[in-house]
Amino acid sequence: MDYGKMTIDPAAGQLLGKARKDQVETVWDRFEAQQPQCGFGLLGLCCRHCNQGPCRIDPFGEGPKYGICGADADLIVARNLLRQVAAGAAAHVDHAYEAIETLKIATEENGPYTVKDPDKLKAVAAKLDLEVAGKNNLDLAKEIVDIAFGDFGNHTGAPMKWLLATAPQERVETWQKLGVLPRNPDREIREALHQTTMGMDADPVNLILATVKQGLVDAYAGLHLATDLQDILFGTPAPVATEANLGVLQEDYVNIIVHGHEPMLSEKIVEWSKKLEGEAQAAGAKGIQLAGICCTGNETLMRQGIPIATNFLAQELAIITGAVDAMVVDVQCIMPSLARVAACYHTKIFTTMPIVKMPGAEHIDFSLAEADKKAEEIVRKGVENFRRRDKSRVHIPDVKTKMLGGFSVEAIVGALAKLDGENPLKPLVDNIINGNILGAVGTVGCNNAKVVHDSFHVTMVKELIKHNVLVVTTGCSAQALAKAGLMVPEAADKYAGDTLRTVLTAVGNGAGLNAPLPPVLHMGSCVDNSRIGDLLSALASYLNVPIKALPVAASAPEHQHEKALSIGTWAVSLGVLTHLGVIPQVLGGRKVTEILTGDTAESLLGGKFYVETDPIKAAHGLIEHIQAKRHALGI
Structure with missing residues (x-):
């Protein structure tokens, strides 16, 4: 059997052969058994929100145009999307809540957890406008815990404090005008489930705005909150050498x-x-x-x-x-x-x-x-x-790749500080302005059995870095790129464009590596997409422009989880063009699709979704977007 049609990872290919020999079923076998998949489901045109259904809309206009309750295609698609994004937000919010409880335990004497990064503790406290001077770490941690729990106990109309402390002011003003600033994250998730039950909201546009709100819940009561607290508890990542596969x-x-x-x-x-x-x-x-x-x-x-x-x-x-x-x-x-x-x-x-x-x-x-x-x-x-x-x-494939991981924002700024201690972002910004770095793309998210395992991540990213686009990455995308050998200094020489390679070499040598930085920087787990957001905020602040003006983009090449949709919704709400390499289940709603991928989203938020299932075409679509942003900035 040709396992290259399933995965580009040679270790996975070997073990698929062993699975067949051992008569063990894998995810690829189950995917094959599901073919053909339901066309109504793929378009988002089925609804089972009440027991009169399930209902489905005929995409060709020859069958039912409305569900039993009267819902049309756009309404069904918009309701389904909101529920998916709310579920993704719930996953990250639940994770972050566990981090709050862990930090609370760390404030107790002789507990199983401690504060391992007092500098991050103080930085988070300052961000929350807490007085830091004269306080010990445990007292400061208790105040941070109180603020975090306070967002979950917020019974007013005021926005979440963690959002106000973390999000760029320009974005907060935009979200306020749209009426999508979240209050208590649990309340917002509950409201989304209520809003999408039978007999509730029938306006697809209003449902899309509610979906944006869920993206913000995910970002600031999930991603940012979890990352901040986990850094306090376990340490802020710094570059570390290890292996993958x-x-x-x-x-x-x-x-x-x-x-x-x-x-x-x-x-x-x-x-x-x-x-x-x-x-x-x-x-x-x-x-x-x-x-x-x-x-x-x-x-x-x-x-x-x-x-x-x-x-x-x-x-x-x-x-x-x-x-x-x-x-x-x-x-x-x-x-x-x-x-x-x-x-x-x-x-x-x-x-x-x-x-x-x-x-x-x-x-x-x-x-x-x-x-x-x-x-x-x-x-x-x-x-x-x-x-x-x-x-x-036992059969362990003799396949593994060296890698460098752990590029937190603090680590990136620390490396740049070796070039300019007083103004660490200046070398990065100067090289973006002069074109040595064309722009940056953040790749995130999952694998999906609809795509040859790891192929979209690797093919698209190689094309981006060849054209001098710096790539930062998290989650399973990061792991795919590590396995492909893109997170070692040698990858800069092998894959990066000439000017990007020059910058990576200068920064790497300046940081004491005696080698280039990798052209793909590992920034962490799914919740650590907040680090990418913080880096964008810092660059926008330095240039005195909104994030939506930056020559950057995001991509979820092989997304499959509801969390990826909620992260992507947040990225769009920041003003970032966000690529999806697997078609989301929304195409059955023409109005919804046009709003998410067209001028409406971009005019309201500054960002939009971009769907392209060919990795090379996707890379060049992102490059064209970056070039357009550069032109608008006059660089």
Whole structure:
């Protein structure tokens, strides 16, 4: 079988062959079994919001034009989109709430968590207009916790304080005029569900504005809040060298994979894996090898240098190596198939959250108060399971790539400060103005079985950097690009355009690397898209222009999760052209599609969605947009 039609990752290709030999079903098999997919669903034209349905609209105008209640195509599409974006926002907001609770525990003496980055603590406090002088870290952390919890307890019409402290003032004024400033994030998500029930809002335009509001909920009660607090708790990332792909697993080691999105447990797994090395050796292993999948993997990579095993679409293949003794999952992007795949091998799947349970997995009820106890238990069980491994069924692909990760905004500014200590952004801005850097694109998001695994991310980004566009990246996109070798200094020489390479070399040498910076900068996990937003805000402030005027764009090349839609909605609301490489389920609503991708969104927000399913065409569409923005700025 030609596995190149499924993935461009050679490690994944090897393991797809092993899966076929072992008679283990994977996500690609299930995708094939679903063909042809429902055309009504692909266009967003089906509705099951009440029990009179499901209803569907005929896109060719030959069948029903209205649902039973009278909803037309645009209304059905707009309601479905709002619910998807609200669900994506809920995922990130729930994550951020866990971070607030963790910081609260860190304010207690002798607790399992501490404040590891007092500088970030003070920076966040200053952003929130708190008095910093004369206060100890615990007291300052308590005040930050009170403000964060206060947003969730806001019963007034005032906007969220975290948004007002973080978003550019120009954007706040724009959102206020549109009436989309969120108040209490829980209230907004609840209201979106109410607004989309049967017999409620029948105006597609009003529903789209409500969708914009959900994007802001996601950004400021989810992304920014989680990133800020996790940096305080676990440290602000700095560049770290590690490796990516399934070859990071080791045959003679206890292999434990952390998978999901929240670092509260995975940070403890890192601690206890170090403490229990001796027990692993007593069990016959050389030690414990940790590796990550999805954004839990990005979190531990940035701060601890833990290597990446793979990204979303290939998560089952990690188990199919036969070498994984434990896979520890928390929340989000965890395939329900994992326990079935693990049952074919010796691997133990440990679920840890009350809202993420899985038949066939072992559930260990993780709690923040007992974080050390639970992490120790999980690691010990992984070590014990090493004894059950069948070595005859182990195949670890000899495929892995070196990478540099952990480029927080603070790290990027720190590197630039080596060139200009008084004005760190000046070297970057000067090189954008003179054209050495044409512009920048942030690539984010998932994998999708509709696309050859990792192909869109890698093909599009190679084309962008060839044309001197700097790329910053997060999430599974970051992992795809790392596996492709785009996050090492050598990639600047191999793939970057001449002028971009010159800038990367100057900054890298100035920062003491004695080599160029990579042309693709790893900025973290999904919630760390807030870092990209902060970088854009800093550049816009330096140039004294709104974000919508910058020569930048965003892209979710292989998006599949509702979270990607909510992040994309926020990016558009910032004024950023946002590319989608997989067609979203909205094309059945012509008016909705025109609003999202046309002049209406751009006139109201400064940004819009751009859909292009060919990676080379997408790259050049983004380049044309960047050139237009440069022309408007006169550069």
